[in-house]
Amino acid sequence: MRPLTIGRLFLRCGVLALLLFVVVVIALKLGAVQVSLYGLGRDLIRVLLHQSAAISTDYGMIVVDIRLPRILLAVVVGASLSVAGTSFQALLRNPLADPYVLGISSGAAVGSIVALMIESQLAISPEYAGLMTPFGAFLGAAITIAAVYVLGRREGQIDSTTLLLGGVITASFLSSIIMFLMSTLAGSSFRGATYWMMGSLSSLPPKSLLYLLGIGFLVATGAIYTTASDLNLLLAGEKEAMHLGVDVPRVQIVVYLAASILTGLAVSVSGAIGYIGLLVPHAMRMIFGSDHRMLIPASALGGAIALVLADTIARTVVAPSELQVGAVTAIVGAPLFIYLLRKRLS
Amino acid sequence: MSTPIRTPLPSSSNFSDQPRGNPDLRLSVEQASYVYAPNPSQAPLFTLEALSFQAKPGEIVAILGPNASGKSTLLKLVAGTLQPLSGRIFLNGFPTYSLVPKVRAQRIAMVQQESRLLFPSRVWEFVLQGRHAHGHGVRFASEGDVTIAQNALAQVGASHLADRWMDKISGGEKQRVILARALSQQPLLLLLDEPTLHLDIGAQVDLLESLRRLAAENRYTVLVVTHELNLTGEYADQVVLLQKGKCLRVGPPASVFQRDLLEHVFQAPLTVEMTSSGRPRVTLFNKS
Numbered sequence: 001m002r003p004l005t006i007g008r009l010f011l012r013c014g015v016l017a018l019l020l021f022v023v024v025v026i027a028l029k030l031g032a033v034q035v036s037l038y039g040l041g042r043d044l045i046r047v048l049l050h051q052s053a054a055i056s057t058d059y060g061m062i063v064v065d066i067r068l069p070r071i072l073l074a075v076v077v078g079a080s081l082s083v084a085g086t087s088f089q090a091l092l093r094n095p096l097a098d099p100y101v102l103g104i105s106s107g108a109a110v111g112s113i114v115a116l117m118i119e120s121q122l123a124i125s126p127e128y129a130g131l132m133t134p135f136g137a138f139l140g141a142a143i144t145i146a147a148v149y150v151l152g153r154r155e156g157q158i159d160s161t162t163l164l165l166g167g168v169i170t171a172s173f174l175s176s177i178i179m180f181l182m183s184t185l186a187g188s189s190f191r192g193a194t195y196w197m198m199g200s201l202s203s204l205p206p207k208s209l210l211y212l213l214g215i216g217f218l219v220a221t222g223a224i225y226t227t228a229s230d231l232n233l234l235l236a237g238e239k240e241a242m243h244l245g246v247d248v249p250r251v252q253i254v255v256y257l258a259a260s261i262l263t264g265l266a267v268s269v270s271g272a273i274g275y276i277g278l279l280v281p282h283a284m285r286m287i288f289g290s291d292h293r294m295l296i297p298a299s300a301l302g303g304a305i306a307l308v309l310a311d312t313i314a315r316t317v318v319a320p321s322e323l324q325v326g327a328v329t330a331i332v333g334a335p336l337f338i339y340l341l342r343k344r345l346s
Numbered sequence: 347m348s349t350p351i352r353t354p355l356p357s358s359s360n361f362s363d364q365p366r367g368n369p370d371l372r373l374s375v376e377q378a379s380y381v382y383a384p385n386p387s388q389a390p391l392f393t394l395e396a397l398s399f400q401a402k403p404g405e406i407v408a409i410l411g412p413n414a415s416g417k418s419t420l421l422k423l424v425a426g427t428l429q430p431l432s433g434r435i436f437l438n439g440f441p442t443y444s445l446v447p448k449v450r451a452q453r454i455a456m457v458q459q460e461s462r463l464l465f466p467s468r469v470w471e472f473v474l475q476g477r478h479a480h481g482h483g484v485r486f487a488s489e490g491d492v493t494i495a496q497n498a499l500a501q502v503g504a505s506h507l508a509d510r511w512m513d514k515i516s517g518g519e520k521q522r523v524i525l526a527r528a529l530s531q532q533p534l535l536l537l538l539d540e541p542t543l544h545l546d547i548g549a550q551v552d553l554l555e556s557l558r559r560l561a562a563e564n565r566y567t568v569l570v571v572t573h574e575l576n577l578t579g580e581y582a583d584q585v586v587l588l589q590k591g592k593c594l595r596v597g598p599p600a601s602v603f604q605r606d607l608l609e610h611v612f613q614a615p616l617t618v619e620m621t622s623s624g625r626p627r628v629t630l631f632n633k634s
Contacts, residue, residue, distance in 0.1 A: 001470040001496065001508055003487035093464055228484050233475055235464040242427065243458075244531070245451025245479025290465035293484055 082303020085277020111140020138264030199273030275333020476530030
């Protein structure tokens with residue numbers, strides 16, 4: 001018997017954090033413009049000391065003003081999607097649950113677009129108007145999960161296959177809604193339909209939204225983490241968890257709301273990036289086991305690493321042009337999804 | 347279950363302040379009944395008529411009856427997951443339905459037929475889950491928890507399985523591990539829902555032998571739902587005989603196991619004889 005201890009938890013998270021740091025440094029270095037490690041370190045220290053004005057070269061400005069914010073965005077979005085995936089897998093008792101596969105990301109995208117449409121009609125200052133998008137995305141995500149949950153229930157039980165099928169159909173339905181909304185808005189300043197459907201980190205959201213994203217991620221992940229032990233028991237079923245002392249409805253509501261917030265925030269700044277919430281939790285489970293006290297922080301860090309890597313590939317493989325990051329994650333994620341599905345059915 | 351009612355009991359295992367009743371009477375079912383109805387205007391699908399029985403610490407009570415006799419409903423009522431339509435069910439003087447999930451899990455452990463796992467876990471991880479109700483929030487297993495889990499595994503003779511994967515052990519081994527998890531909850535009341543259903547004869551006898559030993563050693567009150575006549579006759583201290591939602595008889599096996607009564611309840615020709623140990627033994631005949 002070797003139960004998880006706080007020491008081991010911190011050690012493992014420390015290793016993952018170090019790995020994330022290395023990946024971030026590599027991502028900063030790579031791109032259409034090459035920078036030296038020395039220059040990178042010097043410029044980053046200047047940023048930390050609030051001496052950005054002293055950064056002399058154009059190369060330095062590219063790294064600090066363009067690459068760094070984008071990489072930090074990838075860190076938070078990747079972590080959010082991955083924690084959301086872990087949560088949905090536990091909540092729906094389905095190892096193939098993922099915000100993208102179940103159409104939840106598409107729901108959040110529709111919510112974002114509708115919020116964008118409404119906010120352009122309202123006479124409120126742009127600072128506050130910008131916050132309507134993530135709220136719309138949250139509502140879109142929350143409503144979609146509820147719908148998929150109802151679709152996936154058969155005779156009072158969640159049926160795994162029906163749930164996935166319901167999710168896939170919901171996703172395709174919502175994608176056509178996105179296309180429809182986008183075609184009626186042609187010529188406006190809105191980002192295109194592919195942005196929402198495939199996801200991209202190429203356009204940096206306003207600062208107020210970035211703060212909201214960071215704070216929302218910490219609060220929602222913290223809320224999910226308070227239920228980590230309960231989620232371990234919930235995997236065996238609602239009845240069994242209840243007999244072991246889990247307040248099942250409370251845990252479900254906390255995780256449902258928090259995971260909707262995570263998905264909504266991530267989608268409102270980057271569109272529907274797929275498969276991170278599927279790939280990363282599976283990889284982490286293979287390495288660290290399925291204890292959510294370890295799995296949730298590991299998924300957050302792993303999701304950050306995965307999306308920074310994917311975005312770096314998206315930025316660099318066809319430079320100076322670039323790929324949608326969602327295309328990169330789908331190329332890896334979709335085959336893995338099929339593999340896991342077949343393994344599960346056999 | 348959405349609005350749990352707080353009970354005045356502390357969450358520790360201190361039961362000295364008993365509000366009512368005889369301290370020897372751990373479980374007291376008093377005129378409890380239940381009705382399943384899709385909605386109030388329609389005729390009920392199933393009715394469990396009011397029934398009463400009591401159980402002391404260390405006693406094994408078998409809830410016996412054919413399919414659809416109300417066995418599982420009675421078990422859920424005792425477990426406190428269903429609210430009785432009328433009557434009350436007390437565990438150490440407290441109505442089981444009004445306990446919050448955590449306190450309930452500290453006092454009542456349920457062993458279900460099978461435990462489906464979404465992701466593989468080790469046997470020791472599974473048994474440690476029984477300690478969940480004794481912790482707070484996100485907690486890490488203490489040395490005490492580990493000791494309790496190890497003892498629970500030892501009590502069911504499954505210490506050697508501790509590091510195995512749950513999906514790589516046999517049905518009988520799994521049943522023992524599920525029982526060990528229930529023991530690590532350190533309950534007062536142990537509920538088992540058809541625990542012998544998927545076990546071969548040897549494993550069935552093993553399980554019931556260990557239940558009898560555990561009930562005696564740990565002073566659990568054990569409630570077993572079953573339709574196994576001979577295992578009930580051999581191992582139960584009390585039998586609650588149900589048929590179509592009616593409680594026909596409560597008492598020791600020797601008084602409940604009467605040929606006419608059992609033939610009527612189980613719709614099968616049979617004979618009952620007493621063994622030298624004073625336990626009834628049932629033999630079934632061919633209907634033709």
